[in-house]
Amino acid sequence: MRRALTTPAIAALAVLPLAACGGTGTQEEDSGGGNAGGEFPVTVTDARGELDIDERPERIVSLSPTLTETLFAVGAGDQVVAADEHSNYPEEAPDTDLSGFTPNVEAITEHDPDLVILGRDAQxxxxxxxxxxxxxxxxPAAETLDDAYDQVRTVGKATGHADKADTVASGMExxxxxxxxxxxDAIGDTDLTYxxxxxxxxxxxxxxxxxxQVYSEFGLDNVADAADDTAGGYPQLSAEYVVEQNPDLVFLGxxxxDAVSEVKQRPAFDTVTAVGNDDITQLDPDISSRWGPRVTELADSVSESVIAAADAEEE
Incomplete structure (x- = not known):
């Protein structure tokens, strides 16, 4: 079974288990030309399964900052009539007081959407x-860079901008x-922890x-991986643990x-290599918590820090 998106008058028929981002096996996708010029109908895969879209959506409500950025990047910005309270990029995004975590159905319907895009946390x-x-x-939330690229392409296809989305995703990659x-090439065989x-x-x-995963692409070893309780990927560490692990780099998300100076002033942190070498990087909190097109800027920030830390280690 698959869900069909035709007009707001037609409800979804069924949902499916989580499927990977990418090809759905439809005729349009297998031919390599589905939605290339914005043609409809198309079939895309979201976090619940296959979704048939008969007509190009013209009134989109985005309840995910990552997806809002992506919609504008692929050329669908003019179709976005409302975005959630945290969709602060790009500047022209129509952010509202809509919540992306606890969506209010009545508030959303006031915007008369023909498509709502939301994150899996609000499923x-x-x-x-x-x-x-x-x-x-x-x-779905991206788990790897390939997931991020695939999601850009999926959003483009779902909104009638497959060609532009492919260009954006390929450029990101x-x-x-x-x-x-x-x-x-710059750091050679230098081993660094963060x-x-x-x-x-x-x-x-x-x-x-x-x-x-992004840090791993740069060959960095994560000190949090050795924690007794990794808490589903987001452990709370102690100052003593971090000092003991002695990371070469510290990134603040x-x-x-005063965030950097406050870290330096923590008890015993002056013994940490990253602190001693001034290798503490304060990342943009939005860019470092999203997986949209600006992930390239995250990679640039990590690269600069890694090269600086490698140079400090050689001195």
């Missing part, structure tokens, strides 16, 4: 929206591959997370003018 709301005849695309290759801090409560990430 429970999809059925409520479909009950009032609002078609829903549930986007090419840029990141080049950045990784240049970094690898600690990524999500917030001041010292929650971190393991290599099983999306950003952890949150904002704050």
């Amino acid at each position: 429970d709301s999809a059925g409520q929206l479909e009950d009032v005849n609002i078609p829903v695309f549930v986007a 090419s840029d990141i591959d080049d950045t990784i290759a240049e970094t690898t 600690y990524h801090e999500l917030d001041q409560e010292m929650y971190s990430v393991t290599s099983d997370t999306f950003i952890g 949150y904002s704050g003018e």
Whole structure:
């Protein structure tokens, strides 16, 4: 069974288990030309299964900052009539007080959408929206860079911008591959460890997370992977643990003018290699927590830090 998205008057018929991003095996996709110029109908795969889209959606509500960025990047920005409260990029995104975590069906219907895009964390709301005849695309969270590229292409196909989306995704992949290759050449055989801090409560990430996968592409070893309790990829570490692990690099995934200096002032952190070499990088909290087209900027930031840390180790 597959769900059909025709007009808001037609509700979804069924849902399927999680399927991988990529080809769905439809005739359009197998021929390599499905939706290349924005033709419809098309079939795409979301977090719940296959979704048939008969007509190009013209009134999209995006309840995911990552997907809002992606919609604008692939050329579907003019079709977005409302976005959630955290969709702060690009500047022209029509952000509202809509919640992407606990979607309010009544508030969403006020925008008269013919497609709602939301993240998998809010998947429970999809059925409520479909009950009032609002078609829903549930986007899975990317676990790897390939997932991120695939999702850009899927969003483009679902909105009538397959060609532009393929260009964007291919550009992302090419840029990141080049950045990784240049970094690898620059650091040679230098082995580096890192600690990524999500917030001041010292929650971190393991290599099983999306950003952890990005770091792994640069050959970095994650000190959080050795924690006794990895908490599904997001362990809370202690200051003592980080000092003992002595990472070569520290990345901060949150904002704050004094964030770097506060880390340096923690007890015994002056013995940490990253602190001693001033290899603490404060990442853009939005870019480092999303997997949209700006992931290339994340790769650039990681590359600069890695090369600097390798140079410091050689001195």
